[in-house]
Amino acid sequence: MTYSSGGLIQAADYNTFQTNLNAIWGTGSTDSGWGQTAISAVSVGAVVTATNWATLVNNLATSGAQTSTTLTSRTAPVTGDVIAILASVATDITSCTTNRGNAASSGAEVGYASGTTSKTGATSNGTQGAWTIVFTHTVTFPSADQARYFWNAGGRVRLQFGKSSTGTDLDPDWNTFAGYPGSLYITGRVNSAAQTIAGVSYTGTTRIGGTGGTQTTLATTTGWYQLTVTPATIFLLNNTNAPYTGETIGTTATATSSTVLTLVTTWTQPTVSGAGTTTNISGGTAPALGATSIGAATAPTTLCTYFPPSTVQGLANSWGTPTVAASVV
Numbered sequence: 001m002t003y004s005s006g007g008l009i010q011a012a013d014y015n016t017f018q019t020n021l022n023a024i025w026g027t028g029s030t031d032s033g034w035g036q037t038a039i040s041a042v043s044v045g046a047v048v049t050a051t052n053w054a055t056l057v058n059n060l061a062t063s064g065a066q067t068s069t070t071l072t073s074r075t076a077p078v079t080g081d082v083i084a085i086l087a088s089v090a091t092d093i094t095s096c097t098t099n100r101g102n103a104a105s106s107g108a109e110v111g112y113a114s115g116t117t118s119k120t121g122a123t124s125n126g127t128q129g130a131w132t133i134v135f136t137h138t139v140t141f142p143s144a145d146q147a148r149y150f151w152n153a154g155g156r157v158r159l160q161f162g163k164s165s166t167g168t169d170l171d172p173d174w175n176t177f178a179g180y181p182g183s184l185y186i187t188g189r190v191n192s193a194a195q196t197i198a199g200v201s202y203t204g205t206t207r208i209g210g211t212g213g214t215q216t217t218l219a220t221t222t223g224w225y226q227l228t229v230t231p232a233t234i235f236l237l238n239n240t241n242a243p244y245t246g247e248t249i250g251t252t253a254t255a256t257s258s259t260v261l262t263l264v265t266t267w268t269q270p271t272v273s274g275a276g277t278t279t280n281i282s283g284g285t286a287p288a289l290g291a292t293s294i295g296a297a298t299a300p301t302t303l304c305t306y307f308p309p310s311t312v313q314g315l316a317n318s319w320g321t322p323t324v325a326a327s328v329v
Helices: 011-025 050-067 089-098 144-152 171-177
Strands: 131-140 156-162 183-186 195-197 200-202 205-208 214-218 232-238 248-257 260-269 301-307 323-328
Touching (some): 011 050, 011 089, 131 301, 156 260, 183 232, 200 205, 205 214, 205 232, 260 301, 301 323
Antiparallel strands (some): 131 260, 131 323, 156 301, 195 200, 214 232, 232 248, 248 260
């Protein structure tokens, strides 16, 4: 590259910077690209103008702010300025590229848009029989590219669990056990690495706030980019409170297509034995459509929500509006 102090700024030099920054700024591919308006190239032999430089410098500054990357201090030139060589441009673009999955802030949480996210009726299979409750949530993105932009710019999908209804012998146990998982977050795992989003590190599948039980599976290195059309178990928790061992809460994740994430969570109650024992549990009330927390709802619930990327640092909303649909059997 001819780009150096005292040298002429050639189109080829500028276009190398433009191409490398566009890989994360523009459409990009797979886990690179935020879907922003691409920076234009300069024709070979043409003048690299102050406007060209200002666009690149400003978009690089936004990339640094988005990814919490410390950049070399520089000021975008304006028309009429003598354009000087700007130091460390290539280094700063490389740093932003490495950190491209990080996000300094997060958008506001969005609730489920349709369906049923709670088992409001009683659950039983005979007084001592085994049963399951299966919660299915699908997160649908407007397009494959918009799905990429969502994950690449720091989008997160969250699962919450809860139950507080009473009336049966087993209700208190499940009320406690359903509170053990805390929140489960799915992120993109961009660049095959943990992402720092709004100051918190997310590894791909991340459990936050959960205590109790025995966690037999947490797929910490599995995010959107590691999922396939074959369901992957990303979380499994066993109840270790005797005599209730054998109860489980587990979740599988599937990239059903390039635009759909499917999460299936199963609550499992094994058969019990002994006079006077029962496995029946109560139903109850469900969170309202669009709720972002279980709140005062009492029914067995697995709630799926998402946090879109933030536009605070200067990114435009290129990811659109994903939707969450829920069902229970």
